[in-house]
Amino acid sequence: MERRTEMVLKGKMARFVGFGCLVIAGMCVASPQSASAAGMAALENTDCVKCHANAPKDVEAAGGKHKTEVTCMDCHDGHPPNVKEIIPACSKCHEGTPHFKLDGCLSCHANPHAPLNFKFADDITAPCLTCHTEQKEKLDANVSVHTELACSFCHAETHPMVPECLNCHESHSADIVQADCNRCHEAHKPLAVAYGDDVPGLQCAACHDSAYALLQSSPAKHHDVACVTCHQAEHKMVPQCEDCHGTPHPEGIHSKFPKCGDCHSIAHDLNNWSEKGKPVK
Structure with missing residues (x-):
């Protein structure tokens, strides 16, 4: 009878000790908030790396504001077995813009510990x-x-x-x-197509090779003028000669020959006429 009583007491003690271990374990995995309410020891951010090696490495390498603005315990409120749902919704922090209203955050941001690597x-x-x-x-x-x-x-x-x-x-x-x-x-x-005044004529020549070849072989002063000096800012912009030269001849000449090209041929090949006698009319 005494032996049987001793065995029962040992069994109860074993269950009590086992229960005590669970309580101790519970004390080790409580969040600061729940631990404070229950009078238990709280988890610290420095505890996480003891078991979770990869997540802290990811945060350190590419955490962005998940590294600089929040801590582990700001996101994960507790730990099993005391707290079972420890993965927060993104909307816990991210709100206020149309982007944060999208569903399926993890379809692009697959690793919340490196949120911009996706x-x-x-x-x-x-x-x-x-x-x-x-x-x-x-x-x-x-x-x-x-x-x-x-x-x-x-x-x-x-x-x-x-x-x-x-x-x-x-x-x-x-x-x-x-x-x-x-x-x-x-x-x-x-x-x-738009460009600045630093684009070299050789790049224009990639498409406008005939005009560029004429300009390069011309003995006129236009030879030394960059394409973008005349054809400014906007592609296919063709300036008027008067924009630079004004009206350099007497009024009678301009009246008789209202188009500069009637006398001077084209701007890329000034005063070079293929037919003898041109442009006299």
Whole structure:
């Protein structure tokens, strides 16, 4: 009888000790808020790395504001077994803009510990436009093949990945490299060709080779004038001779020959007439 009583007491003690271990374990995994309310020891941010090696590494390497603005315990309120639902919704912190109202955050931001390291799915445009409205406005106002493409067709793989034009387009000439493309063609309105006053004539020659060849062989002063000096700012802009030269001749000459080319031929090949006697009328 005594032996049986002793065994029962040992069993109860074992269950009590086991229960005590669970309580101790519970004390080790309580969040600061719940621990304070229950009078238990609280988790600290320095505890996380003891078990979770990869997440802190990701945050350290590419956490962005998840590294600088929040801590582990700001996002994860507690730990199993006391708290079972420890993965917060993105909307817990991210709100107030159209982008944060999108569903399926993890389809792009697959790793919340490195939120800006992500890849796009195929044919994504609408989510991009919640932030990049200016680019869409340019594409719609300047219709081209680019208008029909999904954002992710060009900006694939990572964000903010900017592709090289030469990935899809052949260069106009061997003298034009990737760094030169944006001097004339803005990607979101590629047919609205505009340029600064530093574009060399050799780049214009890639398309306008005949005009450039005439200019280079001309003995006139126009030989030394850059293409962009006359054809300013906007592609296909053709200046009037008077814009630079005014009316240098007597009024009678200008009345008889109202078009400068009647006497001087074309601007790229001044005063070089293929037919003898021209331009006398």
